[in-house]
Amino acid sequence: MIICLNGSFIPREDATIPIRDGGFLFGDTLFETLKGKNQKLLLKTRHLDRLEESARLLSFPCNRDTIETSLEQLAARLTSPATRIRLTLSRGDFSGLTWPTAEQSRFLITTSEHTELTDEERQIGATCVIAPNQRTNPVNHLPQMKRGNFADCLYAANYAHKSNAEEALFVDPQQNVLEGSTSNIFAIIDNHLVTPPVENLILEGIMRQQIIKTAAELGILVVERNLPIAELHRADEVFLTNSLIDIFPIASINGKAIGRGDHWKSLLKTLRIQIEA
Numbered sequence: 001m002i003i004c005l006n007g008s009f010i011p012r013e014d015a016t017i018p019i020r021d022g023g024f025l026f027g028d029t030l031f032e033t034l035k036g037k038n039q040k041l042l043l044k045t046r047h048l049d050r051l052e053e054s055a056r057l058l059s060f061p062c063n064r065d066t067i068e069t070s071l072e073q074l075a076a077r078l079t080s081p082a083t084r085i086r087l088t089l090s091r092g093d094f095s096g097l098t099w100p101t102a103e104q105s106r107f108l109i110t111t112s113e114h115t116e117l118t119d120e121e122r123q124i125g126a127t128c129v130i131a132p133n134q135r136t137n138p139v140n141h142l143p144q145m146k147r148g149n150f151a152d153c154l155y156a157a158n159y160a161h162k163s164n165a166e167e168a169l170f171v172d173p174q175q176n177v178l179e180g181s182t183s184n185i186f187a188i189i190d191n192h193l194v195t196p197p198v199e200n201l202i203l204e205g206i207m208r209q210q211i212i213k214t215a216a217e218l219g220i221l222v223v224e225r226n227l228p229i230a231e232l233h234r235a236d237e238v239f240l241t242n243s244l245i246d247i248f249p250i251a252s253i254n255g256k257a258i259g260r261g262d263h264w265k266s267l268l269k270t271l272r273i274q275i276e277a
Contacts, residue, residue, distance in 0.1 A: 003108070042243065051087070090106050187236075195217045
């Protein structure tokens with residue numbers, strides 16, 4: 001594991017956060033999860049763009065230049081074929097409910113080895129369940145962001161794990177699918193690539209953006225609209241996306257089989273050329 005705290009690379013045993021840190025007390029952090037391939041950080045600029053915009057909206061201190069320099073230094077230290085990189089921003093130590101001064105803020109970068117999905121795993125597909133809880137946004141006057149207050153997704157992800165499933169899908173009261181606990185969702189319906197529109201409950205995933213761009217280059221029409229759960233069972237194919245898994249076709253939802261088309265294969269092939277070259 002590589003650890004970088006406020007721009008300094010330190011041993012794991014020296015990596016500590018004060019007990020008054022806002023992330024520990026309130027879950028008041030912002031974060032990004034990036035993938036490293038060898039010593040390249042994939043889609044780094046887009047991740048930092050989103051982090052910087054979220055920081056602006058929530059008045060988080062965010063020194064992008066310092067963070068970017070640290071990421072570049074970290075990339076040179078990577079030795080695994082694939083690496084999960086977590087970047088976290090904290091406002092710093094709280095003495096009440098008032099935000100600390102910007103000087104108290106901190107950022108933390110950690111890494112762990114990432115095991116890529118195999119071709120066989122993608123062919124088998126992901127088993128999904130419907131999350132028993134609702135997707136939430138505590139600051140619902142703003143877009144959904146990657147915030148440390150992650151209880152809804154954490155609960156859903158663990159529900160999936162207990163159900164021997166790879167992902168839990170959030171559904172709204174009108175039975176429209178929103179997203180997974182750690183993923184966005186797409187479906188091929190009538191030769192169109194359909195995905196729920198980004199709003200205050202649906203995260204504008206970095207890989208989601210890239211998939212839409214890739215589909216356009218392949219001449220696949222993308223439609224952003226509500227996606228009823230019942231419609232997924234009639235779709236030609238359905239798949240999950242995020243920055244670590246890239247594309248993961250869904251095999252079943254709540255035990256019911258999902259169509260297994262092949263559009264995802266051409267999307268994945270083109271995607272890899274775009275982001276890994």
